Each structure stands twice: as structure tokens, then as C-alpha cells.
Amino acid sequence: MDETIRWLQGRPYYDGQIAERRVIPGREATFADVDLDSRLVSALESDGVERLYDHQASAVSAVRGGDNVVLATPTASGKSLAYTVPAFERALDERATTLYIAPQVALINDQEETLSDLAHGLGFASGVSVAQYTGRQDRKEKEAIRERQPTVLLTTPDMLHYGIMPHAHRLWDWFFERLETVVIDEVHEYRGVFGSHVAMVFRRLQRICERFDAGDERRSSSRGTGSPGDPDWVCCSATIGNPVDHAATVTGQSPDSFRLVDEDTSATGPTHWLFWNPPEYDAGEGFGSGRRRSSHVETKRLFVDLVARGYQTVAFTRSRQVAERYATDSASDLRDRGEHEAARNVHAYQAALTDERRGEIEDGLDSGEVRGVWSTNALELGVDIGGLDVVLLDGYPGTRMAAFQQGGRAGRGTDPSLVAMVAGEDQLDQYLMAHPRDFFENDPEEAISNPENEHLLPDHVRAAARENWLRSGDDRYFGEPFPDVVADLTEAGDLDRRTTDAGLRWLYDGEGSPQHEMSLRTIGDREVQLRDRRNGNRIATLSFADALRDAHPGAIYHHQGQDFEVVDLDLRNDVADLAPVRPNYYTQVLHDKTITVEEDRREQVLSTHDEVTVRFADVSMRKQITGFERYDRQSGEPIGREALELPETTLDTEALYFTVPGEIEREIRAAGDGPDAFPGAIHAAEHGMISLFPLSFLCDRRDVGGLSTPRHPHTDCATIFVYDGYPGGVGLTERAYETVVDLMGRTLGMLRDCPCESGCPACVQSPHCGNANDPLEKGLAADLLAALVE
Template sequence: MDETIDWLRERPYYDGQIAAERTLPGRDATFADVELDARVGSVLESAGIDNLYSHQAEAINAIRDGDDVVLATPTASGKSLAYTVPAFERALEDRRTTLYVAPQVALINDQAETLSELARGLGFASGVTVDRYTGRLSRSQKEDVRERQPTVLLTTPDMLHYGILPHAHRLWEWFFDRLETIVLDEVHEYRGIFGSQIALVLRRLNRVVQRFKGDGRGPGETVEQPQYVCCSATIGNPVEHAATVTGQDPDAFTLVDRSTAATGPTHWLLWNPPTYDHGGGTMGRRKSSHTEAKRLFVDLLQRGLQTVVFTSSRQVAERYATESADALVDRGEHDLAAGVGAYQAALGSDRRRELESGLREGSIRGLWSTNALELGVDIGGLDAVVLDGYPGTRMGAFQQAGRAGRGTDPALVALVASEDQLDQYLMSNPDALFEQEPERAISNPDNEQLLPRHVLAAARENWLNPDDDAHFGTRFPAVVSDLEAAGELQRRETDSGIRWTYAGDGSPQHEMSLRSADDREITLQARNREDPIATLPLGDALRDAHPGAIYHHQGTSYEVTDLDLGHDVATLQRTYADYYTKVLHDKEITVERDREEKPFPTREDVTVRLADVTMHKQITGFERRDRSSGEVLGRESLDLPETSLETTALYYTLPPALTRHLETLGDFAGGIHAAEHAMISLFPFEFLCDRRDIGGLSTPIHPHTDRSTIFIYDGYPGGVGLAESGYETIGDLASRTLELLQSCGCADGCPACVQSPHCGNANEPLDKGVATALLEALAE
């Protein structure tokens, strides 16, 4: 690997782009003796597993002792054995069952194959059987699964929500009566709106299991609940997050977070593309990370390194996989070009499995992938990983980097920075990537807009009673009262007490989507093609599939010719345009209720508040931008419906004296706008979220406060806890943002500090100097 790095340094077109280097040392494995059931031990030995790592043994013993467990170790550390051994032992003992839940069908399929092979080694007479239960099975296939009554059932949270819990008492009694263990894989993925939804699904699951196991209880007897085993990437609050998602007591969890598996050294290169003079600027624009990652990817493939590039979106993965293959053809590498592909969640299952097996077997030499491949799908070990832009979180960066490494062989990871704020902050402060604590995952099962839907779903699954506040929290009585008043729940007085039953005829489960807060979806249909290209939530469709938008899919570029919101269909036609599109929008925020307030940590005269707000957004038009330079080629107006978002926000107001002072320094409106951008850009540095999960608005005068005001709001209905977390740490956020502005070498503001690629006002106006002065007045 050293030779490859030296070779890269010698390339003239890479001169000066390595901003920092780190080598993370490998380690030898440590093992521990675990007394195993003889049959399980024999099966593992047949699979080539002669010893268990110490962290696997620690987790197995904790599960055997009855603890809930969080296993938070890196990629490829063998987490699956920690729950497989207890699951098989319990099935062998008296056919007790295990429910395995993972966020992606690809993970389900991967685990099902591995576990089924091990179960077959135990023999048919053992009674240990493994089955998957997903939405891709036909009705008859689902019936066959239930008929076989597997002891280990693998499913997604979606199928648990739609297909298992609604039929628990009719079709699944055999399973829940014997349920001993619930495995939540990739629990760090259950964050934001998705995590909040899953947390409520699991509260419904806990409630159903309690009803099954509570049948026939005597006075004073308690119900033995199944154990939770949560597998997670390295995050800052693994136990707290697992407890929030599962609805369990955090004190019941044992944390195993130190991997004892063997690894080779990992060579990290922090790679900053050069700037070029785009005309009129003092610093120039930075070269696209996509273009630089493509060149690095092609070079590494030619050097014989099997490589995956992780990038930000499906569209980028598709486009640059095609361009990389073309570049290899231009170099005469036709065989290598044939081994390049794009991997993303919208692909069909057959194509995804083809790419996964191709990586394992070596026929696929390189992929451009979204974070869909970041999850625990088995693809073997790669020689190199290229991160096309900082993934937004340290957790994501190390998850993706963990895909590189074959046993104890050295691996290469190159983080190619974009010109966004977080990327450039890390280029200037590399220790922040390697030495600081990982981000905290946030979810909010108390979300006011989600909770009523799940309470209705729970009533459809089994009658409600007042004790269900143990599952749904302190808001439960008010929610039930509102639903009863609306005629959606029916109240009954019984000898056992008050009960509420579902009063509707339909399925509340099928009236909500777990993956999105927006249940309305737009179908993307290309001309001369029978099958739709994709479906998008309404909000995403207004942004990405408006008339005139350029949309990339599987190596093909399309232009949206029509968006029919009456029938929820966008029509596309193929195009060879050499530009991309970006929407413009106007926003305003109405404060509905101030929940709490406090002075800014360093200034008594600056008030910070947490509030319920409504954000109104109107997309007004879009820009066409040159594919290579990002230069604006033209603008067009759009006539699209306004959308609104009821959510949670933190906001702070500036005292008149500070406002007057800042007005003397430059463009005040541009200054608070720039400060808003910069603060939002660093939000993911503390909390596990995407830049799009957070929004902002700044205004010189807001009608609610009658003062200059800066808002930072959750990008999801009802909020998912991000604004609350930011409210608690507002002083740290201001200090880090000031550090970002002061470390950027530009004079007037650039994409590395105050410009945002998500700004709906085309980054106008912005004043870096005023923003810096404001943050100097606020920061500790």
C-alpha cells in the first residue's frame, strides 16, 4: 500500500492535494473460551470458526445472563455470532424463537443465507429453522413461512408494522408465545423520523408480546419480556439510543463496544481538490469532489486495487459510475470498465445481489455506491475505499471506511473533500475526525404527529387500556381522548376496566409510511418505458422532479417534462443535457408556541427559545448550472403548491444594541444569513443527522419577536429531537462555528464556510465579516 500512496504523490495532477495523512494501526485478535452446546460448536467448527473473539464471548455471556445488550463494534467485527449462538441454543432447548429485524431487505437476505447454512448443519431433527418474511414474498410464500413455524424469523420493520403485528393474534400466536430474543441490527439507522417511527412500532411489539405472555397470570405475577440485542456502529450514545428505540430501561443494557477482531493497518488520506479561478473571486471555486474521486477511483483500479466510492446520492452514483467506465475505456482498459457498476437502494434485488456477489468473487472491480452498501451486507474485504465528500458524520465515515481491509492486509481510505463547510473544516482540523467522540443518535417517540397514528394501529392490533401509557408515555391519555372525541376509538366499560377499540373499517398501518413523514408519493414515469423509474415523496418530488429538472437514473439522464399533481405522476424524457438543476424557494416561519427559554450561555441579553413552529415553503423557480463548473446558466420560474411543516425549532433573538453595532460593519441581513448557514452546517458534527435534516431562517425583524431572529428547525413533522439537542448545546455550536469561519482563508465567504448548496435564495445576501462579528459576540 505504501507503494501505491507514493505513486499517487508522484502524479503531477495530484500535487499538493493530500491535506493530511493518518495510519491507524492494526491489531492482533484476542479470543476467549466459551462453553457451547456441542451441536452448535460442531456447526461453527465446520464453518471454519474455531474460536470466538473476546467481545463475542462477552456479549454471548451477557445474553445468557438475561441482560439486554448493545453491541457497538466496527464493521466486520463478527457481531452476528453474538446473537446467533444464543438464538440457536434457545431453539435447541425448547424451540424458543428469535425475531431479527434489519432496516434493509438486502441485510435480511444476507443474514438469512448465513444463518440457514448454519441451521442446516444442525440437522432437520434439531428443530432449528430460519426463514425470512419480507414484502417481496408472495401471499402463498408467506403462508408457507407461517406453516413452517421457524424458530428464527428475519424481517424488516416495515413488514413487522404492516404484515405481522396487525395479524399477531390470528396468525402469529405460535411465534409470540415462545419469543425469547429480539435482535435489532444496525440500530444506529433508527434515527430521525425513521427512528421515531420504528421506536413506536417496537412499543406496539412490546405491548403485543406482553399480552401473549400475560395470559393466565396470577395476582402479582410479572411478565417476562424478551431480551433485546441491538447491534450498532460506533455512536456517542449507544445505550441511551437503544433504550429510546426499544422502550426499555437503559440500566438493563450491557454495552460491548471494544472489538477484539484482527485488523490490518488503515492508511487514511485527507484529500482536498485544488481551487481554480472561476473569475471575479479572490479564492476561486474548488474542483468538484466527484470529478477528483472519479480520477482517483480509475487510477486505483488500474493499480489493481478493488475499490468502492461512497457518494452522496443515487444520481451521483449512477452518473459517475458511467463516466468512470468511459474513462477506463479511453485508457484502453475495457475489461476493467466492464467490472464497474453503481449500487443504490432503488435497484432491483437481483441487480443488488449480482453486484454484491461480484464484489465477493472479484468480477466487480469497482463500484460507486450510496450508503446502501455501508450497512452490514457481506461483500468481503476491499483494497480501498474512496469517500466522495465527507459523509456528514464521523460514524458514517468510519462505517464506510470499514469496508476496506482483507484480514490483516493494509487498506487505503481516501476522503476527498467537497467545498462544503464540514468537509473543509476537517481538512483544516483533521484531529476532529480522528480524535473526537462520535455523534449522538437522536429519535423522538413522543412526536405529536406520529404518536396518534401508532396508538390507532395498536388499537387495531389489540384493545387499549389505561395501563398502555407504560408503552406510549405521558401523552397517551390525551391522545386517546382526542381519538375518542374524533370517533376513531370506541370506549367500552368492562368488568376488567376501561377498554378502547378501533372504530374504523380500514387499516391504520397502511395509511402511514415508516420511511417518510410524507405519505403522498409521486411516480416517475419515463416516456417509452412501461415500468416507473422510481417513486419519490411529495416534498422530494417538488425539489427533484419539477418541470425542467434533470434526473439521473442507471446511467441515463432524463428531463422532467411534466409534473401532474392531480394524478401524482411526473413524466420524463431522455436528455443529453450537460447541466444540472437546483431549485430556489422562499420560506417563512410562524411561532405557534414557545416551550422554554434561557439566556445565551455567554450573554444575558441574548435569549434562546425552544418552540413549536410552522415553516411555510414556496418553491419559486430553478437554476440551470454547468455540470463541471457549477456556473449559473439561467433561471426559470415555477408555479408549484406551497408546503408547510409543523415542527420544533430553536431560535435566538439579538438585542437592539448588538443589532445596531453589526449594522455598522456591513450587510446585516447577509451577516445573520451567513451565521445561520454556518451553524446549520456544523449541526451534524454533534448529532447523527444529515444536513437536510436541519433547516434555518434568518430575518432582520420577525413579527413574533419584533427583533432580529435566527431560527434552526427540525426538518421533520413534529420534530425528532434535533432542535432540542441544539438548544441544550447552543454555546458549543456557536464556538465551533466561529472556529470554522476564522479558519477559512477566504475574504468574503465561500462554500467552505458560509455558502450552502441547499440555500433556496442562491446564497444571497451573505456577509462573512458580519457573521464572524456576531459569533464573536456569542461564542465562549
């Protein structure tokens, strides 16, 4: 790879783009001897597995002993055998069942094929069988699966919620009576709103298991001691900062019950990492404006050169449209070079493709026939594609976890591989170009979810009562608010309170299915349908608040490669009509915000400044969209503004906030020029802090919001708020409250290192700012944060 990197540096477009180069050394594999059933040994050997890696053996031993397990190792480290071996052992010994849950059907398809092949290797007489149960199957297929009674059932959290648990006692008793193992694959994916919902689903699952007393009569040598109805939980995760705590939060189990296995003992070759930063260009503002060449164009140049040189290459990008466009452009460039065979074997891979088409590309990558792919993160999760020579990251994927997962696709055995991350111009990309140590040497991000969100709890309590009667002890699943929620639902007529010999019980007394009345992906139920005015076809569905922001009259809405203009928003019927357009501008809303502190829950004195108190609180954020601005797509300059009359929205959520001491405020005002100096400083500091949230937590920067004000009525002084962007909060600002000094320090480093003069997209400008990024004072924001943390 050294020669190839030198060759890339000699290409005509190279202008010093390599900002950092690191080599992660390879390693030899280490193995452990594990006693296995002879039938399982034969089946594994037929599949090419002669011995287990040390980390696989450690996980198998822990599950055998009745421990819960978190296996947090990189991509392609063989995590699946850690749960397959004990699951198959238990099925062989006593026909015990295993429930495998994954967030994506594509991952389930891949796992079903692998596990079914292994089950067939055991022979029909073994009684071990595998089946998936997802929304893509019709009614007859699902009936046939239940009649067959597989020992390993693969499903999604959605199907578990909608199609299995509501019928546990009528259709699935045979499965839950024998359930001993629950496998949660890709547990890091269960974060934010989705993770908070799924954590409640798993608590309801635990209730069902305990009511069935699963496993009470069937403990054997394949299973350690356990309590009735308490299956073992095996969680597989990418490398994150809090694998045990997150697995415990999601599953509802005690952190102390988990055994962590996080050392990868499989063999790898050396991986060469390049941080590739496109050079600045003169966009009419002069150099130092922070504007850079497109990461897409830079990635395409690298992609075409590497594929032409014979390297099998995958470029990961964020959108389907970019993947499709640049796969086509790359193939065209290869044909222009006379590389017709390579051009024919360049493809785009994304979730909207048919299963058959995705399978063809995956098989081609595995066999080597496919030479290059532009892909969304659909190839990031456990789909088996063999090992690649090169992975290109078209822009920072948003988290180091995702970057390492995507980069982990590179590597054939112990051969060297190359991963190049091509930076975009936003804050996270440019921060990491300037601070590569934070990428390679700091702890990975934490996954955060909040199963105690009181906005979610009532719907899940209704669903739990529909699945099985409630009792007073169920607060151990649903937390302290449970009694109040039950009382409210009983008063509303959703629950029927009964007195029995065993104590008070509550039954669901509503109509229909509470499971189908909620979505696991959202909080709140008001949605707006976006439709094409030409034919009335639905284009998309947005939450009410998102529709006001993105589908107001005059908005440009981008969907699957097509731009639409919103020509009408009917809030009586919650419908927006859109017309296709080809504009030379984009739109961004303007809004006014206010925050009311409802209750301060915790406070701490800033460890670096004893006059600053940071608080964590319940707050209400009120937003009034006042208009929108049009921006030229080429220059980014504003070209027009219009007023809007839309309803105010209220968000009840959680926030951290802190005040600026009067002495520091006076210093900032004295150092600035004009009345906007200090408001611009706190505004820029707020933007910078929000932009770096994803360096600490697995989230998108739009998952949090902020407000800065020179005087707030609750504090009577200058205050900066950062709040969760979802009703009730999903735990992001609560965790950030505990590490706020680190967040401030990183933000200060970003501001100091950005070469721009007055603020740019790489530091303090935000595409989501409701004040059109005005005022912003980057230099004064750095002075403010330095005064707080230094």
C-alpha cells in the same frame, strides 16, 4: 502502504492534495472461553469459528443473564455471533423463538444464508430453523413459512408493521408465545422520521409480547430472570455517540436495562487514512473562489492507478448514476493502459441491481476475482465481501459513522490497508479537510429519533387498537399525549369505548387496515405523482411540500440519469407531467418564509454570553414559493428568473432560536457596508450552523431549515431560527439546543478557515436557500459568532 502513498504523490496529477495523513494502528485479537452446547461448538468449528472474541463473549454472557444489550463495534467485528449464540441456545433448549429485524432486505438475505448454514450444521434433529419473511415473497411462500414454524425469523420493520403484528393472534400465536429474543440489527439506521415511526412499531410489538406473556413459563438456564412478555433486546450498531440512549429510545426500554459492549477485540492491520483535497481551479472568479476540481474525477484517477497497481479497490459514491458512469469510465481508462483483464473486472454496485447480479459482485469481491467496484452505500451495511486493499470515499459520505463503516471494508486480516477520502467542495467536506481532528478525535455523531411526535401518534394508536384492545395503562408505551389521542379518536369514531370487568377498553372501530394507511417513511399522507408525459408511466412520488419545491412548472427534475422538465403541475389531482430534456441549466426555487412561535418550552442563557437567551419552542413555519431561478451548469451563474403562483404551506414543528443583543448588532452594522451588512451576517451564520448539523447528528442538512430576520415580532429584535424540517420534529433541534455553543463554535471555525473572500459553497452558500444566497456576509457572520461564543 508508505511506498504506495509516495508513488501516488509522484503521479502527474498530484498537486499537494494530501491535506492530512493518519495511521490507525492494528491490533492482535483477544479471545475468551465460553461454555457452549457441544452441537453448537461443532457447527461453529465447521464454519471456521474456534473461539469467541472477548467482545462477543461479553455480549453472549449479558444476553444469557437476561440483560438487554447494545453491541456498538466497527464493521466486520463479528457482531452477528453475539446474538446468534444465545438465540440458537434458546432454540436448542426449549424451542424458543428469535425475531431478527433489519432495515434492508439485502442484509436479511446475507444473514439468512449465514444463519441457515449454521442451523444445518446442528442437524435436523436440533429443531433449529431459520427463515426470512419479507415483501419479496408471494402468498404461498409466506404460508409455507408459517406452517414450518421457524425458530429464527428474519424480517424488516415494514413487514413486521404490515404483515406480522396485525395477524399476531391469528397466524403468529405460535411465534409470540415462545418469543424470547428480539434482535435489532443496524439500530443506528432508525433515526429521523423512519426511526420515529419504527420506535412506535417496536412499542406496539412490546404490547403484543406482554399480552402473550411470552416466556413466562419457559425461563431456563439459558435465560436469566425476566418478566412475563418481556423478551431480551439485542441491538447491533455502528459506532455512534449515544448507542445506549438511542437503543432505549427506539425499543422503548429503559436505558438502565442495557449493557453496552463497544470494545472491538478482533484482529486488524494498520489502516492508512488520507484526506485528499482536490486543488482549486479558476472558474472565471479567480483563485480563492472556493471552487475545486470534481471529487469524481479525482477519485477516478486514484481508482484507476490503484487497480492497475494490483490493489482490490472499492470507491464509494453517493448516487447510482455516478457509480455507473465512473465504473464505465474507469474500465475504459484501464483498457487504454492495456490493463484489459483488470478492466473486465471493474463493476458498478447499487441497490437497483438484481439480487443475482449483486450476489455475483459480492462473491467476486470475496474471491478476489473482481478487482474494482464503484458502489453506493449499498455495500456499506453488513454484506460479507471479505477484506479489500483500498477504499476510496468519493466525497464525504455525510457522517463520520458512514465514513468509518465504508472505510472499515478495507483490511485483509492483519495486512495494512488504505482509505482515501476525496473531498467535494461543500461545507462538510471542506470543514473536515481543515479540521481533521474533528473527524478522528471527537465523539461520533448521535442518532436521533422522536417516538413522541404527536403527528405520528394517532396512526400508531389506531394500529395498536387493531392489533389488540387498548387500556388506560398503555400510556407507558405511547407517552403523555395518549389519553388525549384516544379521546380524539373515540370522538371521531375510529375507536369504540367499552366498559368491562377489567376496566375501560378501546377497540378499533374503523374500516380497513390502519397499518396500510400509513407509511413508515413519511409524515402526512398527501403525495404528488410524477409521470412521463410520453407514456403516462410514473417516474416518482413526492410529498406535497417536496413537489412544490422540486416539481413546480419549469423545474428541472433529475431521475436515474435523465433530466426532465416539469411541464404541468395539477394540484387538483396531485399529478405532475414531465418531459425529457437535455438542459444546460438547473433550477432552484425562491420563497418567502415566516415563523410564528406557538409556545416556548425551554430556555437557557448562553454559557459564553450572559445577554443571549437560547430557547426551544413549538413553532409554525409558513412558506410561500414565489418563483424559481435558472443557473448555468458550468459557471453556476444565474441566467433567468420566473414567478410562480403556488399555495402556501405550513409546517408545525420544533425549533431553537436566539436573539442578537443590540450592542453586537450595532457593532456589526458599523463594521459593514450598506443596509444589507447585518442581514447578510445573520443569514450567513444561519446557513453555516445548518450545514454543520451532520457533524453532531446522523442527519442530512435538508432535515433542518432556518430563518434569520433583523426583527421578529415575537422577540422584537434580530433573531436566528433553526427548525426541524418535519411535522412535529424528529428531535434534531431539541438535541442541538442542548449543545448550541459547540455548534456555534464549529461554525465560527469553518468561517475563519475557509480561504474564500466573501462566501462560497464550502462555507455559507447553500443550494437550498430560498433567497438565492442573497445577502450573505461571511466575514461579518464570523464577527457575530465570535462575539457570541468568545
